[in-house]
Amino acid sequence: MAFAHTTVLRDPTAAAVAAGVRAALAVDRRGSPAGAVADCTLGGGGHSEALLLALHDLPEVSVVGLDRDPQALAAATVRLAGFGSRFRAVHGRFGDLPGLLPGALLGVVADLGVSSPQFDDADRGFSFRADGPLDMRMDPTRGPTAADLLDSVRLEDLADVLFQYGDIRRSIGTARIVLDEYSKGANTTARLAERLAARLDRSRSLHPATQVFQALRIWVNDEAAELERLLDDVPDRLAPGAALAVITFHSGEDRAVKHAFAQRARTDAFEVRERRGVVADGAEVAANVRARSARLRVLWRRTEFDLTRRSANIDDGENE
Ligand SMILES: C[S@@+](CC[C@H](N)C(=O)[O-])C[C@H]1O[C@@H](n2cnc3c(N)ncnc32)[C@H](O)[C@@H]1O
Incomplete structure (x- = not known):
């Protein structure tokens, strides 16, 4: 079966994470900018592809695509073969990201939930539109x-x-x-x-x-615990300037992300720029019904420069 999944909120997600990569590289004054972006939910490879294209002028930056579904890894590996060593696929859960991909991260994407091929293949047991075993394992x-x-x-x-x-x-x-x-x-x-x-x-x-x-x-699939581990572990691993972008598809997940990001943004080290998150526009929803319930939230790790500017603004405010 061909692996066909329409990527949700592709452009805003890639734009945010790519901007984070550029900010993180600008901070790295030691001139050793090589590093990886993690696509925690590789699926058909749509977000990885968008990121690799957005970062085409930075060949030293690679994307590591993680998925727990071997079929997704195989399909995305074929799709992204043209990017050579800039892309690598890894089988695993994003809750295990620290062990699978140690070191600082230049950016992270997590597009939660199932992919269309998982849903459409009756043998996987996710859908009741066609009969299949009660399996549901990603x-x-x-x-x-x-x-x-x-x-x-x-x-x-x-x-x-x-x-x-x-x-x-x-x-x-x-x-x-x-x-x-x-x-x-x-x-x-x-x-x-x-x-x-x-x-x-x-x-x-x-x-x-x-x-x-x-x-x-x-x-x-223990999805709530997986998300909790991601939200606990990843922010501190972002390089200064880098972004963590999470796309959710139901209210419980979105609440968890919103709450975790708000907690982080109470400290000086992180910020949330679009408080309500980003949702798909009418054209995207018309083209892809899955986009209707999607919400993108982005957490940014502040750089020293952000922190200095912020404290200067606070001082200015206090002196007025
Ligand atoms: C919505 S799809 C991602 C689609 C992808 N962004 C694209 O544009 O093609 C979600 C994917 O994440 C994978 N996934 C979900 N939870 C995961 C987890 N905890 N660890 C690793 N992969 C996970 C699923 O197997 C599925 O392939």
Whole structure:
């Protein structure tokens, strides 16, 4: 199957991270500017490609693309082969970034969630539009599938998962229905979705199984913990001037990013320039429905120059 994923917020993401790379290199007065940008969610390679093009005049800067999905790595490696040694693909989780890519980072991109090919391939078990196994692993080489987890989960724990990751309010009742139908043989994606549609509230425009599937996917892939590790570890590893750009697709994720960035920006070392983040314009949403719920937030590590300018501004303000 061809790997087709339309990159969301491609230009603003690449522009922010490339500006951060240039600021970081300008700070490096020792004249040793070589370094790497990490694309934590390589997918089809769209953001990596945009970055490599935006930084074409800086051949000493490379992009390391990380993904936990071997299919994504293979496809992006083919797509980006023309960039030679400026691009390298690494199999792994971005929660393990410090071990996988030690040292200071000239910039970081994380475009969260699943890629279209993961969603479109019924055998991966992410979607209920076509029937497939209840798998949902981004990395099919390791870890429990959704079915493995459902085999042994307690009702209360599943309810927590549905509440936290699917924003499902009556989560105990929904968890009971999921476990009941699963145990009665609804153990594939389309079958489970069909049973949920028959028993859950159908008054909303969303398919009743949508939030349940989102919650199961986030649980299977430990996405909340992965994001937390990224937000904890990466800011301090940014070179002065560099940017961390994160694109989220649902409110829980966006809240976590907004909160973590705001905490960092309370210190002098970091800043957030666009407080509300950046969303896709009408043309992008018309061309790609996935862009509708995307929000880009960027955290910048301040340079000494930023800090001096900032304290001069504060002094000026105080003297007025
Ligand atoms: C939305 S897609 C990225 C698309 C990419 N930016 C592009 O333009 O083609 C998200 C990708 O991140 C990967 N991914 C999600 N969570 C990950 C994690 N914790 N560590 C590594 N890769 C992850 C998924 O396997 C998927 O391929």
